[in-house]
Each structure stands twice: as C-alpha cells, then as structure tokens.
Amino acid sequence: MVAEPVDIGFANTEITPQGWEATLELGFKLSNDKTVLAHRRHHGPLTVQRPFYPEGGVCHLYLLHPPGGVVAGDSLTITINAAANSAALVTTPAAGKFYRSTGELARQSVTLTVAAGAALEWLPQETIIYEGARVASELRVNLESGARFIGWEVLVLGRPAANEGFTVGQACMSWQIFRADELFYRERLKLDAQAFLARWGLNGHSACGTMFACPASVVQLEAVQQLIGETAGRGVTLIDDLLICRALDTRADRLRGFFQQVWAALRPDVLQRKACEPRIWAT
Template sequence: MLAAQVTDKPYKGWQASLALQFCHTPEKTLLHSARHVGPLTVQRPFYPEGETCHLYLLHPPGGIVGGDTLDITVRLDAGSHALITMPGASKFYRSSGPRACLNQHFYLAGNATLEWLPQDTIFFPGANARLRSVFHLQATSTLLAWELYCLGRPVINETFSHGALESRLEVWREGEPLLIERQHLSGGDLSSVAGHPWEGTLLFHPASDALLEDVRERLSAFEHFAGATLTDGLLSVRFLSHDNLICQRAMRDIWQSLRPLLTPKTACSPRIWQT
C-alpha cells in the first residue's frame, strides 16, 4: 500500500492524516465523514453483503520513508459495522536517519463492529519505523483485527539486517487495558522472533473458551511458533513463520471461522483480495 527515492538530501517527509466516522442507519452502515490531509484517503464504500460497509484505505505514494508521519483515526458509532482493508502491502523503506511513524486509533461505541484487516506491512532493511495501534472498545463492541509484519524481503533472501522497528499494540475496554504489547528490533538482532521474517497477531473480542480451542486447532501449520490466549474476553493469537502463504492462509481461515461466531454474518472476503 504505502515509494519514494531515498537521497542524502534532507527530507521533511509527508505529514498525512485520515479521520473516518461510521454511523448506523436502518438500511446500512454509512461512512458519515472522511477528512484527510496529505496523501491518505479511501475509495468509495462497497456493500457486497448488504448493510456492512467495506472500505479500502489508500496511500497513493506507495511507501513510507524516514520523516513521514501518518495518523489514522477511525470512529464507529453505536450499531455500525465496517470492514476496512487495503489494496496491497504497506512498505517502510530504508531511511538515512529520520524515523517514519504510523499512528492508528480506533474507537468503537456500544454494539459497533470493526473488522480491521490490512494487508501485510513490509520493513525494508535500514528502515527506521515506529508504529502504534490502539483499539478503544466498549463492553458490547465487537473486534476482529489482525497485523502481519514482514521483516526484510525473504522472497529475495533479504533479511532485516539493520534498521530499527518499534511497535506498540493496545486494546482498551471502557478505559481499562486488556492488552499493552511492545516490540523493539534493531541492529539486525531478530532473536526475539527466533529469526523468523514473518510475524502475525490476530485479535478477537468478545471471545470465549470455545473460540480459543477452535483457534488453537487451526495453528498446527506453525508447529511450535504459534499460540493463542484468552484474557478477560480478548482472544489474542500470535505466530511466527518463514512462509507468507502459510501466514495468509491461516489468518483468513481463522477469520472466516470466527466471523459467524462473533457477528451474525458468514465470511465475505473483500474482492480486492482476489486481484
């Protein structure tokens, strides 16, 4: 999703923001407002399954470089249901020093449902990136979300041999923390991910023991490098892999399995995934 030529000249970077708000009507969920600054926008909404709003987030420059800052805020009013994805992978390119930042905040009102299903995020060797994703839920909010990071470009045997990645993932429910997770990678040290280039996280709320067991049965492809936990109704799934296809298959399989258990809808894959 998210190219620019890296040079030795000072680069101030793009300062981009996008604020989305969804509202519920008797007919369907509407994109009530979409305000953007800089190269960050959305396509018109799609309704392939009736009232649920499918939306594609766009970043025309094609990549994020040092000095760029992107801020995304998504708000769902009570009863609304939105599925948000992207046409392609996000890319953090090599930096000559400045840091690239991506901040994402999601606010779900009561009985609102968010499916945050971005494509993978690729960190090129030498990238200097900081990411933060924060989900604010109510007790009756429903969340289905995932993140998939690619460290380097394993398809050409390129590793994340240098650079820095700081990421922070938070889930709050009615002002109380359910999950606060931090990661820091630098200097080519990938020991914390056991040398794997692909790492994924999936989040589901509200979840039960039955959903936990269902997910654990679907993680066999990752052998010893996957796990699922259930804490105060939040189901967290994590895995490491050397194979992107295994990652994508497992993530979509888990999402397709849990969607009809968390919402009144069977899985309806965004058509952009088929292109």
C-alpha cells in the same frame, strides 16, 4: 486487568518536520439498516475508495496511500470511529511499505474506536519493513461495552525473495486496547537485527503477525487451537474475553492465509455474521 509482556525497548518517536504528514479521519454510522461512511476527512496522501457492500449492510472500505510507501520523516495518522450498531470492515488493496532510512524515523499511528453494539474489522494487508528502515508504529483500540472487534497486524522484515534479511534497522511496535475507557491490554515490541535472528525473537522468520478478537470465549479458543493443530510457529491465548493469536513464518502469504482462516472461523461468533472476504484479497 492489564496484561503486559516484558518491555524490551521502544524508540524515541518524535516526528521531524521533514517528510509527509498525512492524516485520515473516518466515521461510520448506521442509516436505514446500512452502515455508511458518514465522515471522511484527510490531509496529505491518505484517502479511501468508495465503499463496497458485498454482504448487505456491512460497509467494506479500502484505505489508499498513493505514494505506495513510507520514507524517513513521514508520519501517517489514521483515526476510525464506528458509531453505535454500525458494522465496517477496513482493509488495504496492497501491502504497505516502509523504506530504508538514513537515521530518521517513519511513524504510523492508528486509533480505532468502536461504540456499543458496533462491529469493526481492521484487516490491512501485510506491512513490509525494508532492511535499514526505522519505524515506530502505534495501534490503539477503544472498545465500549458491547463493542465487537477483529483486527490484525502482519509484518514482513526485509525482502526474502530478493535475498534481503534484516541486518540493520528497527521496528518498534505498540498496541493498546482499552475497555470502557480503562487500559486492558498493552504490549510493546522492538524488532531489530538481534531480535530478527535470535531464538528468543523471530529466529530468522521474516514474517510475524498478531491478531485480536473480542469478545471471544473458550469455544473460540478451542476452535483456533484445532485449526493450529501441531503446526509450528502458531499460538493462541485467551485473556478474559480477548483472544490473541500469533504466528511466525518464512512466507508472508502463508501467514496471511492462516490469519484469514482464523478470521473466517471466528467471525460467525465474534461478529455474528458469516465470513465474507473482501474482493481485493483475491487479486
């Protein structure tokens, strides 16, 4: 089945020849009961730190973007493949940033492919979209039969600590999840000044996030519902065995902390291993 919310618009995503065009390709495979980074190729300012192994054979990897932010005309392309029976967690050491634009788009495209029996976690820290930025972001997840996946995306519009809202700018987000090469879930979202303030949009909340977990069941759905309780700005649903959790907040750290709680609750069942937070989250 395909679950597709109402499409409220998606900007033209043509890449201009100006700016950085950075690409990063990563491939994980299982070798002697340990997941190794078997393939790494990059062009431009995208790279990774050496892998960490805080929980045995699971590979923890940190993505690095040395410029520290994305400007108009930049294009970042990330491709990650997890081979059969491998297990990897990918995160970032700091928040990503998209800076103000005079008109050109900044683009990010992420493709994650998880083979049968493999487990991949895509858990980047929040992305800050400065007022006046124009962003097009695409996330595609390809899950083979028997694959396991947890991933999230946390966005911050403006900089509340600097009294900056989001009165101008645009962020167009696209998520697609394929199951056995068939489109299962698709969502497109346009965030601009109107959506930022409207009650039908973010209602002035500067931070919003979406989290996916698969495979999940009613047991995990109920566990997250109990975790949410009566807290406003939190929600969770289950489409077949795909769990989708959403959150709004006025503070990114509080939203990220909530997602980390959900991740810790889901990981034992979804990925069949207890929670082990990346060390970088504590810094």
